[in-house]
Amino acid sequence: xxxxxxxxxxxxxxxxxxxxxxxxxxxxxxxxxxxxxxxxxxxxxxxxxxxxxxxxxxxxxxxxxxxxxxxxxxxxxxxxxxxxxxxxxxxxxxxxxxxxxxxxxxxxxxxxxxxxxx
Numbered sequence: 173x174x175x176x177x178x179x180x181x182x183x184x185x186x187x188x189x190x191x192x193x194x195x196x197x198x199x200x201x202x203x204x205x206x207x208x209x210x211x212x213x214x215x216x217x218x219x220x221x222x223x224x225x226x227x228x229x230x231x232x233x234x235x236x237x238x239x240x241x242x243x244x245x246x247x248x249x250x251x252x253x254x255x256x257x258x259x260x261x262x263x264x265x266x267x268x269x270x271x272x273x274x275x276x277x278x279x280x281x282x283x284x285x286x287x288x289x290x
Contacts, residue, residue, distance in 0.1 A: 175272035175289060178205040178265070186268045189280040198289050205262035205269070212255040218269070219255075222276040224255055229266055229278050236263045 176194065177200050179186035193200055210218070219226055231237055237262065242264075246254060258264050266278035275288040 185287040209262040212259040
């Protein structure tokens with residue numbers, strides 16, 4: 173399975189991550205998160221594989237997250253409701269999102285990405 177990076181073309185962190193991946197010589201598939209939003213089932217699987225809290229999959233600094241006042245709403249929602257919400261708009265999902273055989277990691281942290289891709 174070729175690693176997949178879900179990203180948004182105007183996101184500076186995504187650009188930085190893709191540049192690093194290219195410089196390191198990793199072969200990855202790039203999936204535009206806004207046009208090809210992950211499904212609730214994909215998000216469920218990735219979350220379970222990541223071992224991280226579900227909140228880490230939300231783009232908490234994004235405008236949509238703030239407009240929807242999700243900081244207050246998420247604690248009241250079930251995991252299933254959160255997966256369904258994330259699946260409604262790629263801009264709610266933390267990016268870049270790395271999905272590979274060795275693991276899943278939302279956001280770009282070079283050490284974690286090296287571990288997952290290496």
